[in-house]
Amino acid sequence: MVDKSVTKALSVTRGxxxxxxxxxxxxxxxxxxxxxxxxxxxxxxxxxLVDAYxxxxxxxxxxxxxxxxxxxxxxxxxxxxxxxxxxxxNHSSGKSTSQESRTPLTSSRLQIIKASKPSAxxxxxxxxxxxxxxQPNNKVDSSTSSGVAAGAGDRKSQFLxxxxxxxxFDGPFGEPSCSHVTRENVPSKLQKNRLPKPSTEKRINDLxxxxxPITMIRPEPQKPPPRIDHSDRPIIxxxxxxxxxxxxxxxxxxxxxxSLIDEIGNETLPKFNYIPQNIIxxxxxxxxxxxxxxxxxxxxxxxxxxxxxxxxxACARETGGEFAYxxxxxxxEEFLRACISMKVEPKEDHFVYCKDCPLERSRNDxxxxxxxxxxxxxFIKECWxxxxxxxxxxxxxxxxxxxxxxxxxxxxxxxxxxxxxxEDLPKGTFVCEYIGExxxxxxxYNRNMGSGKERHTYPVTLDADWGSEGFLKDEEALCLxxxxxxxxxxxxxxxxxxxxxxDIPVEVETPDRHYYHLAFFTTRKVAALExxxxxxxxxxxxxxxxxxxxxxxxGSANCRDNTRKRK
Ligand SMILES: C[S@@+](CC[C@H](N)C(=O)[O-])C[C@H]1O[C@@H](n2cnc3c(N)ncnc32)[C@H](O)[C@@H]1O
Numbered sequence: 001m002v003d004k005s006v007t008k009a010l011s012v013t014r015g016x017x018x019x020x021x022x023x024x025x026x027x028x029x030x031x032x033x034x035x036x037x038x039x040x041x042x043x044x045x046x047x048x049l050v051d052a053y054x055x056x057x058x059x060x061x062x063x064x065x066x067x068x069x070x071x072x073x074x075x076x077x078x079x080x081x082x083x084x085x086x087x088x089x090n091h092s093s094g095k096s097t098s099q100e101s102r103t104p105l106t107s108s109r110l111q112i113i114k115a116s117k118p119s120a121x122x123x124x125x126x127x128x129x130x131x132x133x134x135q136p137n138n139k140v141d142s143s144t145s146s147g148v149a150a151g152a153g154d155r156k157s158q159f160l161x162x163x164x165x166x167x168x169f170d171g172p173f174g175e176p177s178c179s180h181v182t183r184e185n186v187p188s189k190l191q192k193n194r195l196p197k198p199s200t201e202k203r204i205n206d207l208x209x210x211x212x213p214i215t216m217i218r219p220e221p222q223k224p225p226p227r228i229d230h231s232d233r234p235i236i237x238x239x240x241x242x243x244x245x246x247x248x249x250x251x252x253x254x255x256x257x258x259s260l261i262d263e264i265g266n267e268t269l270p271k272f273n274y275i276p277q278n279i280i281x282x283x284x285x286x287x288x289x290x291x292x293x294x295x296x297x298x299x300x301x302x303x304x305x306x307x308x309x310x311x312x313x314a315c316a317r318e319t320g321g322e323f324a325y326x327x328x329x330x331x332x333e334e335f336l337r338a339c340i341s342m343k344v345e346p347k348e349d350h351f352v353y354c355k356d357c358p359l360e361r362s363r364n365d366x367x368x369x370x371x372x373x374x375x376x377x378x379f380i381k382e383c384w385x386x387x388x389x390x391x392x393x394x395x396x397x398x399x400x401x402x403x404x405x406x407x408x409x410x411x412x413x414x415x416x417x418x419x420x421x422x423e424d425l426p427k428g429t430f431v432c433e434y435i436g437e438x439x440x441x442x443x444x445y446n447r448n449m450g451s452g453k454e455r456h457t458y459p460v461t462l463d464a465d466w467g468s469e470g471f472l473k474d475e476e477a478l479c480l481x482x483x484x485x486x487x488x489x490x491x492x493x494x495x496x497x498x499x500x501x502x503d504i505p506v507e508v509e510t511p512d513r514h515y516y517h518l519a520f521f522t523t524r525k526v527a528a529l530e531x532x533x534x535x536x537x538x539x540x541x542x543x544x545x546x547x548x549x550x551x552x553x554x555g556s557a558n559c560r561d562n563t564r565k566r567k
Contacts, residue, residue, distance in 0.1 A: 005038045012046045018053060026052050250274050255401055258488050260408040267410050270417060273485045281437040285475035286515045290386055297511050298386040306383055307394030315395055318381035323395050330428035331521050339378050339504050340523055344497055350376050352467020358477030362445040377464035381507045398506045398519045402432045408491045413553045418531045419491045425526040434460055434489040434518040436482035442474050444481060458482040458490050464505040465513030476514045495533035497558035500526050503534055
């Protein structure tokens with residue numbers, strides 16, 4: 001029986017390329033420890049025997065290395081009586097006794113070997129199994145390779161692969177979730193941070209191992225990206241100063257981050273969805289097609305930067321044969337001055353009156369009146385898709401989006417949130433566009449009426465060219481509403497007359513002037529942290545207006561809100 005058992009054990013180790021002479025002494029030791037009980041030795045396809053063999057080899061290696069480096073050798077001690085059953089290493093000579101090649105196995109060591117066997121109740125494997133569900137392939141369990149000397153690993157892993165005891169816990173995608181994880185399977189971040197640099201492609205089991213029996217490589221827990229929805233806002237609150245701070249209200253949709261700060265404390269956060277570009281709500285008719293852009297409205301033969309050309313291209317025609325921008329990307333003084341004066345001191349001939357005003361028509365009741373007039377505006381025309389120039393062309397400022405550092409902050413004058421730059425802005429700087437839902441005026445009217453309560457909406461009528469359009473259909477009389485969906489411009493407060501921003505219509509993708517962009521430029525140099533304001537053009541005395549005007553707190557000497565002045 002014993003002979004048969006020995007032959008069987010040797011046939012397994014021979015299969016791993018281990019010579020009988022190397023195995024026999026180890027087998028003898030094991031039999032001594034186990035009191036000639038073969039059951040434990042035969043278990044798991046002779047796993048204990050193979051482990052003991054590799055353990056023995058490893059300790060030989062550690063012994064030599066340790067002595068060379070002067071560090072204490074890793075020793076395994078027998079507990080109690082068993083300690084005396086095996087000879088000890090002779091440290092002083094660096095040699096062992098007659099049985100020096102035998103590595104003593106301790107009872108505790110045996111427990112470790114047994115414990116290394118994966119089982120459903122093993123918490124380590126439970127956790128790796130759980131881990132594999134979240135991150136298949138991300139872990140390396142080297143519990144099976146504990147104590148394996150470099151160089152012997154391949155044969156051992158071969159054994160472990162064939163051993164039914166080393167059952168892999170399959171990941172959700174059918175791949176083994178433990179053991180035999182190669183470098184290729186380990187995410188690059190983990191390889192960089194946790195594993196020694198490979199000189200060649202090797203198995204993890206071939207790597208020099210730390211004396212720790214278990215090396216679990218877990219993915220670093222990832223912080224969820226900040227979300228700005230209404231239920232979960234990444235607010236940083238300083239309890240002492242009661243400062244609320246939001247890192248980026250744009251949800252990463254702009255090239256720059258735009259923070260929000262409430263230094264006063266406890267203000268409820270604005271409820272809206274940040275969008276970086278206009279979006280049609282439903283009925284607006286915006287016809288964007290290359291066919292509508294005729295050759296005279298684009299510069300297909302240009303290349304690079306149109307501003308550097310000695311003769312201005314077709315795209316400068318709209319602005320009198322000269323581009324509106326300087327080479328530094330600022331609005332030209334003269335153009336800016338003309339835009340400001342048309343807004344601040346409009347002359348009578350700057351107004352056009354519709355025969356059938358869409359604003360009055362949208363009321364759809366007996367109260368509709370004559371057109372109150374629409375201010376004619378100067379347009380900027382930027383190069384676009386049909387043009388031959390590049391995206392860095394100096395005549396593409398607004399379409400490149402926000403580049404200044406901006407911050408939404410809580411105003412001290414009771415105007416709610418406001419906008420300010422975090423850096424000095426020279427005169428003529430493009431700050432941002434007014435972005436919102438594109439609504440027909442009819443849709444806006446219904447929205448306002450349907451709410452059933454007085455509500456502050458943020459609409460801007462796109463009426464800059466209504467005068468030259470003749471009759472406008474309902475779906476062509478448009479406005480931008482930033483109440484629910486908008487960009488940072490929805491935080492710019494009103495200032496009567498002497499505001500530091502001016503809104504200028506910009507033609508980009510269509511020559512149809514009933515849809516255009518509305519861009520804000522500085523009217524003068526603005527210092528960092530100074531509030532940015534624009535003149536909404538509100539008539540505070542229009543008691544018939546469907547939207548009740550707020551009481552103006554602009555603080556300007558030219559404030560038009562007489563009710564406030566009187567108070
Ligand atoms: C486009 S929003 C500007 C951002 C607004 N302050 C907020 O907290 O969301 C327009 C609203 O801001 C307030 N507002 C703007 N300018 C104001 C001013 N000069 N005085 C008082 N309130 C003002 C009014 O409530 C107005 O309806």
